[in-house]
Amino acid sequence: MDKLTDFFKVLSDETRLRILILLYHKKLCVCEMCGITGESQPKISKHLAKLRDMGFVKDERQEQFIFYDLNLKEEVYKAILEKIVDNINDYPELKSDIEKCKHAEKYLEACRR
Amino acid sequence: MDKLTDFFKVLSDETRLRILILLYHKKLCVCEMCGITGESQPKISKHLAKLRDMGFVKDERQEQFIFYDLNLKEEVYKAILEKIVDNINDYPELKSDIEKCKHAEKYLEACRR
DNA sequence: TACTTATATACTCATATAAGTATATACGTA
């Protein structure tokens, strides 16, 4: 049950919820997530580190960038994220994030500045 | 989205998760929940107060006892609890709570001591 | 090798949270 409450603790932070909903849709690198969410790089990185340490996401380097992806082994976790996505119209900020992540590469370029 | 993260914060505490899963099955009074979970009365009461203040449960006096019941207006919340219950075999402590709550009256009597 | 860029981490501070113990409240009953 600890893992389950840990998962809920993860979701109880707005930034982490946004990250997980984004990764539910697409593998993304740190600076894309910063661009999409408008949050600072250390903030995103720290939350990703926590998610990684807890085993909910995995990372992979591709050239200069480190891409993150969901790593949810148990169905319950996926099912819970799915429920949120099913009701995405109730959560405009999440919906907007998802829209933006369709053009994530845009934020990759913006990163080089 | 605040309400959603609040709900996850609620679920991130083991005691509150146990309470909600119990109430998902049956309306219960405070001392029954204490008996079932083995937790102290102030601990249960404080968590119930928080759940009540957040609007996730409602209370109702019946003679000497105050009974609590779920008060989840939005489907997502119910659906999330349902997902947990669907996978109850993964969570022995929750499963055991549910078993015990089938004979909740037993704990009502034990309360008079 | 020096430099740039992408990401991670350390440090600090403010705030939130949970638990335990003691006590208050509120209703029911003798």
Added chain:
DNA sequence: TACGTATATACTTATATGAGTATATAAGTA
């Protein structure tokens, strides 16, 4: 009215958490 029982709340303490700023690291490139 006095008492008992069920529940709520206050107070304290320990711990966890998140944000911001500054800095470190690690890989790529000139």
